[in-house]
Amino acid sequence: MPDFETVTVDTDLLICGGGMAACGAAVEASYWAKKNGLKVTLVDKAAMDRSGAVAMGLSAINQYVDLNSGNNTLKDYIDYVRNDLMGITREDLVASIARHVDSTVHLFEKWGLPIWKDQDGNYVHEGRWQLMINGESYKIIVAEAAKNALAEADGEYFERVFITHPLIDGDKCVGAVGFSVRENKLYVFKAKATLVAMGGAVHVFKPRSTGEGFGRSWYPPFNSGASAFFTIYGGAEMTCQEVRFIPVRFKDAYGPVGAWFLLFKSIATNAQGGNYMQENAAELDKWEPYGKVKPRPANIRNWLMMLDVMDGKSPIYMQTADAIKRIADEAPDEKAAKKKLKELEAEAWEDFLDMTISQAILWAATNVEPEKKPSEIMACDPYFIGSHSGASGAWVSGPEDLQTAETKDEYFWGYPHMTTVTGMFAAGDASGASSHKFSSGSHAEGRIAAKAAISYIVDNNQAPNVDQAKIDALKAEILKPLATYEEHSGKTTDPDINPEYIRPRQFMFRLQKIMDEYAGGVSSQFKTSEKLLEKGMELLAYLKEDSDKLAASNLHELMRCWENVHRMYQADAHMRSILFREETRWPGYYFRADKPSLDNENWLAFCNCKYDKETGEWTMMKKPVKYITS
Amino acid sequence: MPSYVIVDKCDGCKALDKTACQHICPNDLMVLNKETMKAYNQDPQMCWECYSCVKICPTQAIEVRGYQDFIPLGASVTAMRSSEDILWTLQFRSKDIKPKRFKFPIRRGVDEGKAQPFDHYPTGDDDLKSATLMCEPAGLNTDRGPVKMDKIPTL
Numbered sequence: 001m002p003d004f005e006t007v008t009v010d011t012d013l014l015i016c017g018g019g020m021a022a023c024g025a026a027v028e029a030s031y032w033a034k035k036n037g038l039k040v041t042l043v044d045k046a047a048m049d050r051s052g053a054v055a056m057g058l059s060a061i062n063q064y065v066d067l068n069s070g071n072n073t074l075k076d077y078i079d080y081v082r083n084d085l086m087g088i089t090r091e092d093l094v095a096s097i098a099r100h101v102d103s104t105v106h107l108f109e110k111w112g113l114p115i116w117k118d119q120d121g122n123y124v125h126e127g128r129w130q131l132m133i134n135g136e137s138y139k140i141i142v143a144e145a146a147k148n149a150l151a152e153a154d155g156e157y158f159e160r161v162f163i164t165h166p167l168i169d170g171d172k173c174v175g176a177v178g179f180s181v182r183e184n185k186l187y188v189f190k191a192k193a194t195l196v197a198m199g200g201a202v203h204v205f206k207p208r209s210t211g212e213g214f215g216r217s218w219y220p221p222f223n224s225g226a227s228a229f230f231t232i233y234g235g236a237e238m239t240c241q242e243v244r245f246i247p248v249r250f251k252d253a254y255g256p257v258g259a260w261f262l263l264f265k266s267i268a269t270n271a272q273g274g275n276y277m278q279e280n281a282a283e284l285d286k287w288e289p290y291g292k293v294k295p296r297p298a299n300i301r302n303w304l305m306m307l308d309v310m311d312g313k314s315p316i317y318m319q320t321a322d323a324i325k326r327i328a329d330e331a332p333d334e335k336a337a338k339k340k341l342k343e344l345e346a347e348a349w350e351d352f353l354d355m356t357i358s359q360a361i362l363w364a365a366t367n368v369e370p371e372k373k374p375s376e377i378m379a380c381d382p383y384f385i386g387s388h389s390g391a392s393g394a395w396v397s398g399p400e401d402l403q404t405a406e407t408k409d410e411y412f413w414g415y416p417h418m419t420t421v422t423g424m425f426a427a428g429d430a431s432g433a434s435s436h437k438f439s440s441g442s443h444a445e446g447r448i449a450a451k452a453a454i455s456y457i458v459d460n461n462q463a464p465n466v467d468q469a470k471i472d473a474l475k476a477e478i479l480k481p482l483a484t485y486e487e488h489s490g491k492t493t494d495p496d497i498n499p500e501y502i503r504p505r506q507f508m509f510r511l512q513k514i515m516d517e518y519a520g521g522v523s524s525q526f527k528t529s530e531k532l533l534e535k536g537m538e539l540l541a542y543l544k545e546d547s548d549k550l551a552a553s554n555l556h557e558l559m560r561c562w563e564n565v566h567r568m569y570q571a572d573a574h575m576r577s578i579l580f581r582e583e584t585r586w587p588g589y590y591f592r593a594d595k596p597s598l599d600n601e602n603w604l605a606f607c608n609c610k611y612d613k614e615t616g617e618w619t620m621m622k623k624p625v626k627y628i629t630s
Numbered sequence: 631m632p633s634y635v636i637v638d639k640c641d642g643c644k645a646l647d648k649t650a651c652q653h654i655c656p657n658d659l660m661v662l663n664k665e666t667m668k669a670y671n672q673d674p675q676m677c678w679e680c681y682s683c684v685k686i687c688p689t690q691a692i693e694v695r696g697y698q699d700f701i702p703l704g705a706s707v708t709a710m711r712s713s714e715d716i717l718w719t720l721q722f723r724s725k726d727i728k729p730k731r732f733k734f735p736i737r738r739g740v741d742e743g744k745a746q747p748f749d750h751y752p753t754g755d756d757d758l759k760s761a762t763l764m765c766e767p768a769g770l771n772t773d774r775g776p777v778k779m780d781k782i783p784t785l
Contacts, residue, residue, distance in 0.1 A: 221676050
């Protein structure tokens with residue numbers, strides 16, 4: 001095996017990740033670091049211009065609270081998030097993000113992001129909280145501001161360096177280790193504080209497609225559980241690990257439905273033309289008090305649709321033609337109607353082209369003209385995405401000024417958005433129980449956490465204590481898949497088939513099959529039970545043992561090995577949390593067949609968990625839900 | 631095979647300091663074959679069809695062919711991105727449907743590379759210990775809305 005040079009980087013604040021939250025962190029951290037003579041370093045596994053969930057672009061900004069307009073209050077946003085998550089939310093965190101997100105969006109515009117405006121110069125809303133944008137270059141623009149900020153503050157950024165593990169000294173995070181996916185170099189980042197923003201997790205569950213379309217997950221396949229692993233392995237308390245997200249999207253290519261539902265006011269029906277939201281409305285009683293709030297919680301909308309699917313009433317259609325006709329009919333004359341139709345057509349296609357180009361290919365390949373015929377929609381696969389309508393992530397401190405006398409003991413421990421590990425901060429998909437932050441709120445949360453991290457460093461300005469023996473051990477562990485491959489691959493005629501090791505692709509398939517069949521994936525219609533989970537965990541334990549025999553033929557494959565180890569820890573936390581919560585609370589996300597109803601008396605609570613890397617033991621904890629709104 | 635490279639058009643980015651598609655792919659899929667000096671997608675099954683490689687390729691050598699396990703053949707969506715806008719061309723499977731062409735802006739008011747991160751608004755207390763972020767509270771307001779925040783809102 002070739003020698004790997006060890007590169008040591010000393011810094012004050014280390015930002016792990018390069019997506020929206022990390023870019024927000026880079027800008028804010030640089031501003032405060034410059035004033036305080038501190039150094040900021042960012043590490044991205046890809047290229048910042050196109051890394052993270054916004055790599056392709058987006059057609060809307062989904063969190064804009066618009067406090068300035070007087071139409072909305074912070075409480076309105078909190079109510080919306082709490083209800084959508086069936087009561088399980090950290091209101092202090094939701095408020096923390098919501099009160100800053102508008103300034104983040106205004107900065108996006110200053111940085112060059114085209115936000116749609118009406119004739120009076122007001123933003124065009126897709127829905128109450130959503131703004132329409134020309135978002136093809138959304139990420140490029142946000143990354144540009146982040147890079148320019150780092151440059152102004154004499155910070156630096158590394159691209160194509162994949163972070164594998166946190167560095168922990170006692171109860172403190174002192175940096176991270178990773179390796180370059182381009183050259184034989186191991187990186188050791190020693191930092192006084194570390195901000196985790198490496199996205200959510202995809203491909204933990206088997207996707208619906210198994211051929212080429214395997215990569216067409218709704219959330220990107222390169223969100224591979226790095227945040228979850230980093231925080232879990234670092235000993236941080238985790239929350240809402242059971243709260244996965246399953247979006248309903250146009251079938252197969254997973255194109256967005258937001259513009260159709262919100263902007264064009266389209267409805268979805270079953271194959272017989274029945275509106276499942278109305279026809280299955282009696283079901284809503286079972287999920288009170290959340291079942292009947294408006295807008296209906298995302299998981300409840302999924303559930304009413306899935307009831308029709310399970311009843312054999314598929315295909316489910318987005319009635320695009322009806323929606324377009326309705327809007328065109330509102331035009332005063334034929335000429336105006338024609339003009340309106342042309343506008344709608346461009347808007348509909350841009351919605352796909354900005355963020356899910358595959359959907360445009362699929363529509364073109366199946367001769368879909370949305371004004372003429374409806375298109376199928378479908379529940380995607382389960383994803384871990386604390387920034388959307390899921391909630392999984394690390395348990396972080398809220399800001400002090402948003403606590404009440406009742407919440408302060410539970411939700412506040414010194415620095416906003418710091419995990420329970422000292423010096424380890426989290427934002428975006430990495431932080432939990434603060435759903436509906438999306439791209440803009442993740443950026444805002446990155447900013448909040450970064451300012452807090454700089455404040456922490458100023459208060460605790462001590463050189464990180466990093467044990468060289470631990471680094472040496474980690475280096476051997478990280479590079480082991482290369483050594484394993486080198487040692488054994490020549491012993492059989494086909495390097496794919498060798499009894500001494502497992503390559504990352506098959507490892508991922510095994511993980512996905514376990515999750516799919518035992519933890520409520522697509523093939524079991526998102527249904528599971530105590531017995532299924534226990535069996536799944538037994539199989540996962542074998543997988544965990546076999547992770548020691550992962551093999552990689554090159555650096556790319558070495559990254560795949562560690563991505564899948566990261567996914568495996570997310571899977572473990574997920575199964576344990578579903579098992580721990582003895583009820584069904586989000587029926588459209590997963591259904592505990594043995595505990596089929598909501599139990600507000602016992603389970604209006606957070607399921608938290610903590611991993612001990614020395615013993616391999618997990619501790620499950622129930623933490624109270626306490627609201628800051630009355 | 632989601633993104634594919636046209637042999638005659640790919641020059642391996644010889645004139646650049648790095649291979650553009652290899653530099654940009656968020657999933658580390660595009661690779662330059664140093665013998666042929668042509669790029670290829672090393673793992674099409676992990677391709678998100680994000681078009682980052684298509685948009686950045688200086689010789690327009692990369693296109694996307696839809697996932698064959700669920701997309702019928704014969705359609706195409708091609709992109710040409712400049713520093714200010716992007717031009718899309720959609721060809722349908724049925725040649726009876728007229729191809730569509732759309733042009734959308736991609737940035738407004740700020741030249742490429744020039745996004746100035748700080749100082750668009752004054753930073754209120756400028757106190758590291760407060761909840762007020764850079765550019766707040768002024769940056770929370772627009773000149774259009776009636777509610778003017780002079781501090782960070784609380785409940």
